[in-house]
Amino acid sequence: MSELYNHKVVEKKWQKVWDDNKAFAATDDYSKPKYYALVEFPYPSGQGLHVGHPRPYTALDIVARKRRMQGYNVLYPMGWDAFGLPTENYAIKNKIHPKIVTENNVKRFKEQLHSLGYSFDWDREINTTDPSYYKWTQWIFLKLFKAGLAYKKEMPINWCTSCKVGLANEEVVNGVCERCGAPVVRKVKSEWMLKITDYAEKLIEGLDHVDYIERVKVSQKNWIGKSQGAEVDFSIKGKEDKLRVYTTRCDTLFGVTYMVVSPEHPIIDKYKDELKNWDAIAAYRDEAAKKSDFERAELAKEKTGVQIEGLTAINPVNGKEIPIWISDYVLMSYGTGAIMAVPAHDERDWEFAKKFNLPLIQVVAKNGEEVDINAAAFTDVATGVLINSDFLNGLEVKDAKAKMIAFLEEKKIGTAKTNYKLRDWVFSRQRYWGEPIPIVHCDKCGYVPIDESELPLMLPEVESYMPTDNGESPLAAMTDWVNTTCPCCGGPAKRETDTMPQWAGSSWYFLRYTDPHNDEALASKEALKYWMPVDWYNGGMEHTTLHLLYSRFWHKFLYDQGVVPCPEPYQKRTSHGMILGENGEKMSKSRGNVVNPDDIVREYGADTLRTYEMFIGAFDLSASWSEDGVKGCRRFLERIWKLQDIMTNEEGYSSDLETKMHQTIKKVSSDYENLKYNTAIAAMMALLNDFTKKGSITKGEYKTLLILLNPVAPHITEELWQIIGGSGYVYEQTWPEYEEAKTVENTVEIAVQINGKTKGTLAIGRDDAKEDVIAKAKESIADKLTGNIVKEIYVPGRIVNIVMK
Template identity: 65%
Template structure:
């Protein structure tokens, strides 16, 4: 009988949906397992192979966990607010709600077509008012606790999209979405004080099962550094406070640099003799993103302008030093001002060389005229440093810090690179921010009982020329009364960023239909934390930080039961096009899962996507390898005609079966899916060579079930296993292995005579030397070279080879 995937796969997909095969309850006597994949943005392009890799991987894990006896929560939903949908809606004159509905419908169809074992009763959609009601509720709690505030700040502004962009959305000075120029401008923005949680976000990583590169990225993004804040005087009487991790090098500070946006630039304008040059540089810097400005590369040109007319004063030497503006200093990082020690910092050295500034060595040990060097060794000795001379760096840091404190011009300080989270978007398609502005009371939160604040239905959702949200034109919606004093007031017209809904979605899966809370405490007590979260490396900084921050805040409120949301986090590599290039429409190498499924079936797609290579690394698509996976499934299908009618393991395959069960079990847990499949392929080869029983085939099918569930269920049903064992293959216990049977009873060993290979012999595993030598001498091929010889030495490598060193017998 032919393997007709086109008929088999829809049959089982329909059956799984109708019977709710993968439904899970919030209470069970079984141990729980919560496996999570990042929910997709439902774009018009639909599902792509980049989605299929992590989804299939976690589906394999979830399916095996069910067979291992776990109550498995494996959910799916849609991160559906955001700019791409709004831009598409504007371009095509279709309401974003309609675009979102159609895209979700298409995504759902594709996900079900791949046979994923999601609990479809728990689907969430961030644009559903019953969902974003609780996103708004969390925002209100943040505001009430002083962690949400509004301030004016410089932002990245896309001149075409007419909205604020995050730093990572700006590439080479243009919007990554539309390619239009991005400028810096001042805007009033809602901010979330994630910096209050910076240290906890670092410390609590130690207890988590995250891969090391994820932990490293989190720590680097937060960027904790210990040092001192120091006040430098100026000739205008103002004080410039700087943060430095190396206060011991203060005697080597020969100039200062402040951010082009620093308020002192405007304050000192009348004192500057080169104001036109300064203003031109400020405007140029405004056209660059923070990321471009702070990116450090060896060949990056150092630019800046001296503020001629104002000088700084080094607080330890009393000497006047020049002050520059340069775009590599950000007003949003630290104090917006730095001291420059060019003898001991590569960037400062290059800047000093370009502008002809003094370079003073203060830590002995380098050629300051040739290149800058940064001494991190605590044993470096201070020179040219007054009362610090002769001290090691380790000794000097506390001495200078104490001195600064006593003089009232500095203090010890811990600094973080992490900035507060910009939480406003001047767009339509996002969660309305539930705040009201009253001229008398200021910003007042909505009453929680009035949530959700619904996004109004508008005819025009195009951005305004002023940069305000399209909601600002909805005067009837904007006009309201103050909840505190009853006076006329206005609603906030900015909306939340897409990050909002994705910062807590994993909690809603635990209890998705709850109308009284974001999820019941009972459900969260049972499911939290997520046991295994897999997602892309591109989301291991911001998304992971933001969601950990929200969860920790909810923990502080007593809403959630654990201090961290995810116990384990893994990440996957990209799938590249044929030849190893990134997939893109322009290259014409994008692989559409629908096309692969139509030609080869979903199980072939699933199997190949797991066989493609090391899960954590990028891998190139290969059409030939896809065909190879289809041939493997054909071979499995044809085994049913060969199997003997016995439910016992055959003697010929018993050891191979136990080895395969152990290998596949361990490899799925380790996300080594490619080697797990290779083990199954080797087992099938053994079956074709040795023959097989129905017992052998049943074990193979259960191991193959997580990878190719449709074909396995069809064979399971056709061969009568469903009636014999009760239920589907995916509902059976995972096959067990006997450790003793995974070790071969015998082993083939190479036999060398005088270091040259002469034959091989089969001996019992772990045989002692005498037994191996006896077996070797009994071999006719070996005897040709040992007859008439004395063995003077034996070299034995257990279970691998024996080398007989001989000489002629006298």
Template identity: 85%
Template sequence: MSEVYNHHVVEKKWQQVWDDEKAFAATNDFTKPKYYALVEFPYPSGQGLHVGHPRPYTALDIVARKRRMQGYNVLYPMGWDAFGLPTENYAIKNHIHPKIVTENNVKRFKEQLHSLGYSFDWDREINTTDPKYYHWTQWIFRKLFEEGLAYKKEMPINWCTSCKVGLANEEVVNGVCERCGSPVVRKVKSEWMLKITEYADKLIDGLDTVDYIERVKVSQKNWIGRSTGAEVDFAIKDTEDKLTVYTTRCDTLFGATYMVVSPEHPYLDKYKDKISNFDAILAYREEAAKKSDFERSELAKDKTGVQVDGIVAINPVNGKEIPIWVSDYVLMSYGTGAIMAVPAHDDRDWEFAKKFNLPIIQVVAKDGEEVDVNAAAFTDVATGVLVNSGFLNGLSVADAKAKMIEFLEEKKIGHAKVNYKLRDWVFSRQRYWGEPIPVVHCEKCGYVSIPESELPLLLPEVESYEPTDNGESPLAAMTDWVNTTCPCCGGPAKRETDTMPQWAGSSWYFLRYCDPTNDNELASKEALKYWMPVDWYNGGMEHTTLHLLYSRFWHKFLYDQGVVNTPEPYQKRTSHGMILGENGEKMSKSRGNVVNPDDIVRDYGADTLRTYEMFIGAFDLAASWSEDGVKGCRRFLDRVWKLQDIMTEEEGYSKDLETKMHQTIQKVSFDFENLKYNTAIAAMMALINDFYKKNAVTKGEYKTLITLLNPVAPHITEEIWQAIGGEGRLYQQSWPEFDEAKTVTNTVEIAVQINGKVKATLNISKDDPKDEVIAKGKELIADKLEGKTIVKEIYVPGRIVNIVAK
């Protein structure tokens, strides 16, 4: 009789064995077939792992372990995305240096990951705060700067009044900082920018060459927002200037009845002497500065605006004067900072026109018929014909667009244009805890990158890393560090005191894993050629837009520079669903529904946690935590353990379970490759039920079962393998293979009916003759046919026997 499975002893034992044997270290044998599995490296927070972390880590661990058993040289690495605002905020609040906070957090995370038995290659561990790592982050920035893709620009940013830092639009929620909840205002700052817009087309076109789930591709394309249309010039009456707008619907120009400009538009200041209500516009601008770009452009919000009194625009196609309005839903950072409004065919323009009593003119009709556009905007205008549009009347939308572009170009008042919603990447933070930007400013030479020989430019040790009230980085106060000499002219210069954002280190980390100790280059060409691209990359849906865009941009730039060998970094990208609390809500301390993975490991074992997180539901969907589900997975593992008590010494498969064994191998193998971990585990559960029904399992069947289960539950299966006399280590065994012919069963279950109603089921061979099947069916339901006269006997092969009786 086997002893009760003791996860405390077994899991520590095998984790030590794997460490001692360096069981999962990728080798530098570049002759073997390779497989690079990657999960997003975590931000090591003080709270440690939450139960959401193990879901993607276990999923890719399953893939990595299976690939090793299939003979691949597997790279499955882990590291730390450790620069950034959360650590710095914690350090400021608790008066602990960010470096020490980071070290403590990393130690905690690593202990937790180790306790879960992941097959990470810890020899390749990286940390974005390590100077040996950020040396190459700075090197990449330097390359971008030299190629004109990094530049400095005055621009309005979201400024957190408490964190004293610029925020991305995504970090502002309902007008407050996502992290601290303090008000966010607009502030003009000189910021480093990366010209990601130069790569817009490559970022879209590259999606056709990779295996990403569709919603990831859609999110990327929507963020870039490539569209074809025209730029059109609207003259400002009695001036030399014009307002240029971009529109995808130049066919609707005859319906443009007013224009809207951003509150920050420079023409407002230029013509303030002409504008009689300039004070009202200044007051409106001040209110707009308190809102994030997202809030300003939110379609559902109430429309606000101020008409500009004193200047008007001229519609270029009909010469009519149209009013100019200021409204905060138009942003200077998007397009030209001005739009033409066609209220008959746009919901937002229509709402604005109705609120401020502006003209509404229909110019596209679905079937040539006009509708009451004063009642609602008519937006079904992808097809149709033009009306009220002069020389375009009667033309289809497509023909009208082409003719209008001809007209605009002939009159030199516009031209065809491809446009993008994507904007250049704001790449500087006025904080301490980030990579120093390797640039100096010289009054004579301007901005100059420091020599490559001076990399890494080390982040200096400071006593005070508090944000400054004037918005400058804490580094600005370190005059000994700031004051330096210009690499070009040798004159006095000042170092850049802004630091890089957290996105910097995560935009290329997958490359460093290929060769993490290289001091001469970010990774050797030989290593990059062998390992890249990443074969399978998994991460959260929240990172499938910006992180993916930023890292693909850097990679494509490095490809153009000849540094890397592939135009795309990741061949396959998948995303996982969130794990919710038992109440179906997002886990949070305030809701009291947070589950600590350490508690699950202590009470039920790491293998139970791993199994449960894979069994909880469809991998790409959110799922609610269930304590009963955890207990159920522990019972499943206990049943696997106790099979030792009914194991026979036969090495092969028993005849009656041979088909089921091959079917299970096929099912589990397929499901592991296709994010169907829950159904793979269900198939193994069903197989175990068959063993217990039979009250026997051969050693061959048992070995196959625990080999299939090993990637999910590696500790218990390794222990069983040793206990039943398996040779070597289980992780070194070959992945089971199935015979396609043996996955097809020769038996089928059919329904036996009386007058069309099912009374029983019958297992038959597919080759059984009709008369024999009917006879077996009648015998099975003989008691139900007593006293009845059989009128007809029907057999639908492989499906039903139906006895018609009265």
């Protein structure tokens, strides 16, 4: 009898063997076929890994291990996304330098990942806070700056009242900071911006050439928000200025009854002295400044606004004078900061118009009929015919749009326009723990890049990294570091004291893995040509919009610069579902439902945790944790262990299980490639039951089963391989192949019926002749054949029906 399976001894043993052998190091042999598997590198928090981390890491570890056995040179790397606010906030709270916090957290994370037996190539480990890494983050920024895609702009930003830092729109959730939960207000700051909008069309077009799950493509396209419409100029009565608006529905111009501009629109300040109700306008602007973009754009909120008394606009298609209002639901950061309001056909405009007693004009109708628009806006206008619209009357919507654009362009009051919701990327933070921006400001030369030979521009040591109340970075107080000379004229200049956001380092990290120790380039041309694009990238669904968009933008820019060899960074992108607490709720300390993976590894073993997280349910869906499920996976592995007690020394497959072996190889191989890890494990469980039922397993069958299970449970399979006398290591073996012909059962079970009612079943050969099948069927139910047989029916592979009187 075999000894009991001791996971603590076995797992430490094999982790040391893998380390000593550098078993999973990618090679520089570029003649081999390559496979680049990538998981999102984690932010190393003080809490360490949670049980959600192993799910994607194990999934791609399975793919990486399988590919190695299939003869590929596999790159499966890991690193640390270690700059950013969470570390700095922790450092401030606990009075520990962020650098020390980061080092401690990385050490803990790495120990945990190592304990789970992942086949990461640790020789390629990267850290975004390492100067040898962020040197190239700064280098990319300089490239963006020189290409006109990085610029500084004074603008209203989202300001976290607790973190005391500017936030991108995507970092504001329901009006609060996504990191700390504090209220977010509007504040005017001079911010570095990246012109991602220049790449909007390329970012959409590129999705046609990659293998992303559909919902990921949809989230990307929705965020970019491409639309086709027209820009239209509304004259301001008695002034030379015009208010330009963008609209997707220029066919409704005859229904415009008022205009709305953003409280920040420059037209307001320009004509301040002519506005009769300036005090009311100024007070409204002050209130709007306290709200985030999210709050202002929220559809459900009550509409507020102030009419601008002293300015009116002229509807360009009918010459009618219409009022101009300010309202916080119009954002200066979106479009032109001004809209034309068609209250009969837009719910938000309708609510605003009803509140302030503004006129309604229906201009699109189904079947040419008017409706009671005083009751509600008539928004079902994607199709229909135009009414109350002069030269557009009677035209279908599509034709009316085309005719209106022709009219606008002929009169030089508008033009066709493609627009995008995508906004330029706010790229600076007024904090310490981030990459220094390699720019100086000279009163004579303006913003000037430092010379590339001076990179990395090191993040200086500071006594205090507390955020400042005036909104400046803590670096601003370091005058010895700030004061420098202009690279252009040699005169006095000051360094930029804002730092880059956490998004910076994660926007190109996948490139550095290909050649992480290169001092001359972010990676060599040869390495990039060989390894890129990433073959399979898996990460959280929460990162499939912004991180994916930002990293694709940087990559496309680098492609245009001739730095990288392909236009898209990731050929395939998948996402995994969350692991919830046993109560079905998201794990959190406050709910008391957090599971520490260290506890599971200690009690049940890393292989049990890996197996359970792959068996818990469909990989792309959320699933609730179950302690009973963990125990069940441990029992499965113990049964695999005990198969050594019934192993025979035959190297081949037994005749009665040969078909099942080939079916299992086919099933597991396919399921590993299609994120169906739970059904792959179920197939191996079913095969295990067959061996147990039979009471024996050949050495050849055992070897195949161990190879199939190895990507999921690598420690126990390596140990068993050694125990049964397998040569070398499992990770060195060739992945099993199946023969299609042998996946088909040679026998089938059919029903035997009398007068259409089943009386029994019969096992027959798949190719048995009809006469033989009928004879066997009659023999099997001979005691029931008590009448006269009038007909014998055989449906091949399904039933024999004996018709009797």
